[in-house]
Amino acid sequence: MTAISIIESKSNKVELPRWLEECLLNQHSDHSDPDATLICRAFNFAYKLHEGQLRKSGEPYIAHPIAVASLLRNLGGDSVTIAAGFLHDVVEDTEVTPEEIEEMFGGQVRQLVEGVTKLSKFNFSSTTERQAENFRRMFLAMATDIRVIVVKLADRLHNMRTLDHLKPEKQRRISQETREIFAPLANRLGIGRFKWELEDLCFKYLEPDDYEEIKTLIAERRTDREARITQVTETLRSRLEQLKVNVIELEGRPKHLYGIYQKMQRQQKEFNQIYDIAAFRIIVETNEECYRALAVVHDAFKPIPGRFKDYIGLPKPNRYQSLHTTVVGLNGRPIEIQIRTLEMHQIAEYGIAAHWKYKETGTSNPELSSEDTKFTWLRQLLEWQKDLNDAQEYMECVKDNLFEDDVYVFTPDGDVISLAQGASPVDFAYRIHSEIGNHMKGARVNGRWSMLSKPLENGDIVEIVTQKNSRPSLDWLNFVVSPTARNRIRQWYKRSHRDENIIRGRDLLEKEMGKSGFEALLKSETMQAVARRCNYHSVEDLLAALGYGEITQNHVVNRWRDIVKEQQPIEEAEIISEEDVEISNYTSNNVRDKGKSPIIGVEGMLYHIAGCCKPLPGESIMGAVTLSSRGISIHTHGCHNVKKVPKERIIPVNWNTQGEAGKPFTYPVDIQIEAMDRVGVLKDILARLSDRGINVRNAGVKTGRNKPALISLSLDIRDRQQLEYIFQGIKSMSDTLHICRVINSGDR
Structure with missing residues (x-):
C-alpha cells in the first residue's frame, strides 16, 4: 500500500501537492532517480512517525512537513534539503535518534535535521537561556552547512502562516521572535520572498489594528493606484523600446504592508501623506542595459537628489544587486524604481538559495561560488559567540547585528569593509586587526581628522593612525557598537593590569585557604597541577584570571582538594582555638x-x-x-x-x-563588582539580579576619572550554589572586570 492510499484511507485527509504526488507515483518505476527516491523515503518515514499527531488547527501533523518541503522545493532546494524539510521535526517530536536519521538518509540529512532541532529536551534556567542556546547551536550548524537556516526559515514561515490557531500571547511571542531574528536572517540571506511575508505576518499579530487599517486603505485606493501604475509602465516601456533596451519584465506593485507602516513611523506621517506606496521593477538582460535603463528613467522623470543607490557596483553582504532610484512621477508623486538583470532578480528573490538554481543550469559566476565574502556576518556572529557567555547579552547582540543594515566604508587602498550601523573609527580599527585598535591614536575620515566617537557613513574612506605608546581608553566602551571591539578593549585592560590582577588573585585565594603556609603552597607542584587542571599555563596565569574574575576562588579550591585527595587521602581535621569570637550583628x-x-x-x-x-x-x-x-x-x-x-x-x-x-532561608551577603564605567551599568546588573529573583538590600557605586566603577551590593542569598550562579551571571557581562564576595573584618 503506497503512502497516497494510506492518506486517502484516513478520515483526516491530507492534500498532497502535485510534485509530491508525481514523485510518489514514480518512485518504483524503472526511470526513478536517486534524488526522487530519497525525497519519497523521507516523506514515507515522516508520515509514519507523525501518524496520529495533530496540529493545533486539528489537521494531521504531516501537513506541516509537507508544506515546509514544498517551500524548500520552490526555492530550488536539492533532494537533501527537501528530505530534511520532511524530517525536521522527527527528532524533537518522536523517539527517533539522529543516529537513526544518518543510518537511513545519510550524514548531510542528519546534519540539517540536528541543526534545525530545538533543544527542548535540555533544561535551562530561563527562557532567554533556552532561546540563546538554540540560536548558538543553529549558527554553529549554519557555519558547517548554510542550508540549515534555509530549512529553519521555511519551517518558521509555515508556522507563521498557521498562527491563527494559537493563543494570543503565544502568537505575539512567536511573532516578536520572528521579527527580531528570522525576518532579518532571511534578509541577510537575501531571501526577499520569505522576508516580506514574514514581516507582514508579524505585523498582523503584533500591531493588528494598524495592519487592518493599512490593508483596508490600500484596498480602497486600488483602482486609482492601478491606473497610475499602468500609465507609468507604458511611458517607461515606450522609452526603453525606442532606445532598444531589451526589457524582460517591467511591472509596478504595492510595497508590502509592513514596509509602508515602517515608512509612516520613520517619517511620522499619516497614510495619505505617503505617496510612494508602489515600486517599479525593470528587469533587463545585461549589466550595461541596467545603466542604460537608468538613463532612460532619469530622462523620462526628474530624479530626486540623494535618492540613487548603486548596489550593482557595491553589492550588499547578502549578494543583493540592483540600481535604486527615486524620481518625481505623475502628479508630483515620488516613484521608486529598481533596475536589475534576471540573474540579479533571482538572487533578490531567493538569496542564498538562488545558487542552487544556477548550479543546476551550469552558470559559472565567481561571485556565486566565492565563499570568502558571502557570509562575513555569520563569521562575526560565531566570533561573538565565543566572547559573549551571558544569554541575554548574546541575544541582544544577535538582534542588533542581524536587524541593522551595514555601513560600507573603504580602506585607503580601496578595500570595502562592512560595519554595523553606528560603527565608529574604533570599530573599524578593531575590525582590521586587534593591534591596530590597541595602538590607535586617531583617525582620518575622507582625509580629515575625525572624532573617534563619530559614526561612519556609507562611502567614507577611513585611515587609522597608530602610535606605539597609544592604548585603548575606557571611554571607547561608551560608543563602540561591535562586540568584537568591546571585548578586545576589555581584554587589553585586563592584560595591562596583570600585576594588579595577580595581587588581587593572591589576596582572594589567601582569604579562602589561610595565611599559614600560603607562599609555600603557591610554589608547590600541587598548585601547578591546579593551574593546569583549570586550563592555565602557570600559577601566575591562574592568579591573574582569579583577580579579574574569569575564575572563582571556590573553583580553584575545589580543584586543589580534588588533587590532594588523589595524591594522598587525608582526614580533614577541625581547626579550633581558644580565642573569643567577635561577631556580626546578624541573627536569625x-x-x-x-x-x-x-x-x-x-x-x-x-x-x-x-x-x-x-x-x-x-x-x-x-x-x-x-x-x-x-x-x-x-x-x-x-x-x-x-x-x-x-x-x-x-x-x-x-x-x-x-x-x-x-520556603528556603536567606542570608545577607555583600559583594563588590569592578566594572567598566559607563551609563547604565548598575541598571543592567540589577536587572540581571531581578531576573534571577534576587532581592537587593542595598546598592552603591563609586567612580573615578578614567577608572573602573566600584559597585557594592547587599543581597539576600539562599546558599553558596546560588551565590556562584549569580557570580557567573554577572561575570559573563562584557563590562565586568572583577567580582568578589566581601566579608568586612570591621564586623568582627
Whole structure:
C-alpha cells in the first residue's frame, strides 16, 4: 500500500501537492532517480512517525512537513534539503535518534535535521537561556552547512502562516521572535520572498489594528493606484523600446504592508501623506542595459537628489544587486524604481538559495561560488559567540547585528569593509586587526581628522593612525557598537593590569585557604597541577584570571582538594582555638520566632552567624560556644577565629535548607563588582539580579576619572550554589572586570 492510499484511507485527509504526488507515483518505476527516491523515503518515514499527531488547527501533523518541503522545493532546494524539510521535526517530536536519521538518509540529512532541532529536551534556567542556546547551536550548524537556516526559515514561515490557531500571547511571542531574528536572517540571506511575508505576518499579530487599517486603505485606493501604475509602465516601456533596451519584465506593485507602516513611523506621517506606496521593477538582460535603463528613467522623470543607490557596483553582504532610484512621477508623486538583470532578480528573490538554481543550469559566476565574502556576518556572529557567555547579552547582540543594515566604508587602498550601523573609527580599527585598535591614536575620515566617537557613513574612506605608546581608553566602551571591539578593549585592560590582577588573585585565594603556609603552597607542584587542571599555563596565569574574575576562588579550591585527595587521602581535621569570637550583628531571630531554625543542632539556644566568615548553606560549618551572652557562633570550618577554641566548646551543626512551609532561608551577603564605567551599568546588573529573583538590600557605586566603577551590593542569598550562579551571571557581562564576595573584618 503506497503512502497516497494510506492518506486517502484516513478520515483526516491530507492534500498532497502535485510534485509530491508525481514523485510518489514514480518512485518504483524503472526511470526513478536517486534524488526522487530519497525525497519519497523521507516523506514515507515522516508520515509514519507523525501518524496520529495533530496540529493545533486539528489537521494531521504531516501537513506541516509537507508544506515546509514544498517551500524548500520552490526555492530550488536539492533532494537533501527537501528530505530534511520532511524530517525536521522527527527528532524533537518522536523517539527517533539522529543516529537513526544518518543510518537511513545519510550524514548531510542528519546534519540539517540536528541543526534545525530545538533543544527542548535540555533544561535551562530561563527562557532567554533556552532561546540563546538554540540560536548558538543553529549558527554553529549554519557555519558547517548554510542550508540549515534555509530549512529553519521555511519551517518558521509555515508556522507563521498557521498562527491563527494559537493563543494570543503565544502568537505575539512567536511573532516578536520572528521579527527580531528570522525576518532579518532571511534578509541577510537575501531571501526577499520569505522576508516580506514574514514581516507582514508579524505585523498582523503584533500591531493588528494598524495592519487592518493599512490593508483596508490600500484596498480602497486600488483602482486609482492601478491606473497610475499602468500609465507609468507604458511611458517607461515606450522609452526603453525606442532606445532598444531589451526589457524582460517591467511591472509596478504595492510595497508590502509592513514596509509602508515602517515608512509612516520613520517619517511620522499619516497614510495619505505617503505617496510612494508602489515600486517599479525593470528587469533587463545585461549589466550595461541596467545603466542604460537608468538613463532612460532619469530622462523620462526628474530624479530626486540623494535618492540613487548603486548596489550593482557595491553589492550588499547578502549578494543583493540592483540600481535604486527615486524620481518625481505623475502628479508630483515620488516613484521608486529598481533596475536589475534576471540573474540579479533571482538572487533578490531567493538569496542564498538562488545558487542552487544556477548550479543546476551550469552558470559559472565567481561571485556565486566565492565563499570568502558571502557570509562575513555569520563569521562575526560565531566570533561573538565565543566572547559573549551571558544569554541575554548574546541575544541582544544577535538582534542588533542581524536587524541593522551595514555601513560600507573603504580602506585607503580601496578595500570595502562592512560595519554595523553606528560603527565608529574604533570599530573599524578593531575590525582590521586587534593591534591596530590597541595602538590607535586617531583617525582620518575622507582625509580629515575625525572624532573617534563619530559614526561612519556609507562611502567614507577611513585611515587609522597608530602610535606605539597609544592604548585603548575606557571611554571607547561608551560608543563602540561591535562586540568584537568591546571585548578586545576589555581584554587589553585586563592584560595591562596583570600585576594588579595577580595581587588581587593572591589576596582572594589567601582569604579562602589561610595565611599559614600560603607562599609555600603557591610554589608547590600541587598548585601547578591546579593551574593546569583549570586550563592555565602557570600559577601566575591562574592568579591573574582569579583577580579579574574569569575564575572563582571556590573553583580553584575545589580543584586543589580534588588533587590532594588523589595524591594522598587525608582526614580533614577541625581547626579550633581558644580565642573569643567577635561577631556580626546578624541573627536569625526572624525565623527562630516561628519555631524554625536554619541551623540544625542549636534548637532552643541563642546563636548567630559569625561576621568574620559569614558562612552560607553549602559551606561546611561548626558551632563555637562563646564566653559572652551571644550564645553559639556559627563559623565555616577553617575560620581563623576559631583556631584556638577548645574542643569542648565546639559543637557539631548543620544547615536546615528548608524554612517555614518549605520556603528556603536567606542570608545577607555583600559583594563588590569592578566594572567598566559607563551609563547604565548598575541598571543592567540589577536587572540581571531581578531576573534571577534576587532581592537587593542595598546598592552603591563609586567612580573615578578614567577608572573602573566600584559597585557594592547587599543581597539576600539562599546558599553558596546560588551565590556562584549569580557570580557567573554577572561575570559573563562584557563590562565586568572583577567580582568578589566581601566579608568586612570591621564586623568582627
